[in-house]
Amino acid sequence: MVVNLSNNHSLITNWISEIRDIEIQNDRMRFRKNLERIAGVCAYEISKTLPWVEKEITTPLGISVCKVLEKQPVLATIMRAGLAMHNGFLDYFDKADNAFISAYRKHNRDGSFEISLDYISCPDTENRVVIISDPMLATGSSLVKTLQYIRNAGNPAEIHIACALACTVGIEYVQRAEPTATIWCGDIDDELTAKGYIVPGLGDAGDLAYGAKVQQ
Numbered sequence: 001m002v003v004n005l006s007n008n009h010s011l012i013t014n015w016i017s018e019i020r021d022i023e024i025q026n027d028r029m030r031f032r033k034n035l036e037r038i039a040g041v042c043a044y045e046i047s048k049t050l051p052w053v054e055k056e057i058t059t060p061l062g063i064s065v066c067k068v069l070e071k072q073p074v075l076a077t078i079m080r081a082g083l084a085m086h087n088g089f090l091d092y093f094d095k096a097d098n099a100f101i102s103a104y105r106k107h108n109r110d111g112s113f114e115i116s117l118d119y120i121s122c123p124d125t126e127n128r129v130v131i132i133s134d135p136m137l138a139t140g141s142s143l144v145k146t147l148q149y150i151r152n153a154g155n156p157a158e159i160h161i162a163c164a165l166a167c168t169v170g171i172e173y174v175q176r177a178e179p180t181a182t183i184w185c186g187d188i189d190d191e192l193t194a195k196g197y198i199v200p201g202l203g204d205a206g207d208l209a210y211g212a213k214v215q216q
């Protein structure tokens with residue numbers, strides 16, 4: 001299932017407009033903060049789909065039967081651009097276990113690239129809800145590589161994917177690889193450049209959040 005959170009007007013469409021804006025992008029702190037806020041909305045929306053249990057809570061005046069999250073999810077993110085969204089998720093699922101996966105585009109001289117999976121730190125995901133965040137879902141190659149790792153490492157109960165911006169062709173690729181995952185998008189664009197950049201998109205999310213890097 002794919003959910004485009006821009007289909008309804010809310011603050012998320014405001015923040016998406018800011019991360020796309022070439023002028024506002026000069027404010028790197030605002031760019032990261034907006035990614036965190038978009039992730040917060042995704043976390044809240046995902047939380048509505050998760051299992052809850054009733055728990056008796058002792059207040060100073062009595063007992064209140066409250067609904068609480070049954071189990072903590074695993075929050076996974078794809079470095080480096082995913083780190084800001086990861087912080088946004090952690091603000092909401094503040095007791096979650098965390099996975100960090102470094103999947104990045106390793107460029108060849110001819111302009112083509114492969115996804116390199118280097119550093120991985122992942123808790124046990126068996127029968128747990130795994131939420132993967134990455135601001136950009138472009139070709140989908142980084143996510144598919146990450147999903148292959150997650151599937152080999154355990155058998156999660158559910159997989160959710162949260163992106164600030166996604167491209168239609170990348171979504172389709174991820175859906176073929178992981179048909180049961182729910183993909184939550186801040187917005188969806190239809191075009192990709194020959195180099196795999198989303199159009200109109202926003203540019204390079206990792207560079208905008210953390211600065212340009214020397215190509216590997």
Ligand SMILES: O=P(O)(O)OC[C@H]1O[C@H](OP(=O)(O)OP(=O)(O)O)[C@H](O)[C@@H]1O
Pocket residue numbers: 078079080081082103104105134135136137138139140141142143170196204205206207
């Ligand atoms: O869907 P894809 O075509 O795989 O592209 C999306 C990936 O590209 C970006 O990371 P990038 O490789 O630029 O690394 P970075 O986080 O270090 O900037 C982004 O954060 C995704 O992980």
Ligand SMILES: O=c1cc[nH]c(=O)[nH]1
Pocket residue numbers: 081136138196197198199201202203204205206
């Ligand atoms: O448009 C894109 C595609 C991949 N990665 C980005 O940061 N931006």
Ligand SMILES: [Mg+2]
Pocket residue numbers: 081204205206207
């Ligand atoms: Mg990048």
